[in-house]
Amino acid sequence: DTAVSQTPKYLVTQMGNDKSIKCEQNLGHDTMYWYKQDSKKFLKIMFSYNNKELIINETVPNRFSPKSPDKAHLNLHINSLELGDSAVYFCASSQVTSGFSYNEQFFGPGTRLTVL
Amino acid sequence: ELKVEQNPLFLSMQEGKNYTIYCNYSTTSDRLYWYRQDPGKSLESLFVLLSNGAVKQEGRLMASLDTKARLSTLHITAAVHDLSATYFCAVDGMWGSQGNLIFGKGTKLSVKP
Numbered sequence: 612d613t614a615v616s617q618t619p620k621y622l623v624t625q626m627g628n629d630k631s632i633k634c635e636q637n638l639g640h641d642t643m644y645w646y647k648q649d650s651k652k653f654l655k656i657m658f659s660y661n662n663k664e665l666i667i668n669e670t671v672p673n674r675f676s677p678k679s680p681d682k683a684h685l686n687l688h689i690n691s692l693e694l695g696d697s698a699v700y701f702c703a704s705s706q707v708t709s710g711f712s713y714n715e716q717f718f719g720p721g722t723r724l725t726v727l
Numbered sequence: 728e729l730k731v732e733q734n735p736l737f738l739s740m741q742e743g744k745n746y747t748i749y750c751n752y753s754t755t756s757d758r759l760y761w762y763r764q765d766p767g768k769s770l771e772s773l774f775v776l777l778s779n780g781a782v783k784q785e786g787r788l789m790a791s792l793d794t795k796a797r798l799s800t801l802h803i804t805a806a807v808h809d810l811s812a813t814y815f816c817a818v819d820g821m822w823g824s825q826g827n828l829i830f831g832k833g834t835k836l837s838v839k840p
Contacts, residue, residue: 644827652832654770656829714758714826714828716760716772716828721769
């Protein structure tokens, strides 16, 4: 009964390919996020969805396209992969409405993407 | 630009010793989060500090928040090997409690026998 799950855990692919990462949360949260962790362990927000609506879209190449079919799922599709896309991508979720005054986020296990 | 700075970035300790990790931030947020990440693993929420003067403790870890100084500390008491991990502090981003978190660069802690 994993709270936030991601697939795949590892993804090795060639430059120029298109790939997708899937994320699901069973916590009943209304907001989901994609973060990128680079080789120096620095974590940076990419996207955020609240109830299937995009609310944060940081400066990310438009080769990255998130999609939220429902509030429990947030997928990330990446077109024309580049070497610099190699990183660990974390999905997270939190409950930001219903009177919550803080934003404790729960993270998935991560997807390690290696572009060759 | 919102900034979160941790120091030290690397910390090698002997078992049984005490040490403190510092987290300075540039926002006026009164909320601060601490996470732990083991190598190759996810981020695990350790503490959520919600107000000035907040102090939380779990086991050998104690976190505190001084919103006036924009400073949080994570104190380690009598370190043990199991505490070896990378510790991140984070604050709310520009969307406040309805948005992303801004993370520090992390403090990699190594506890040696």
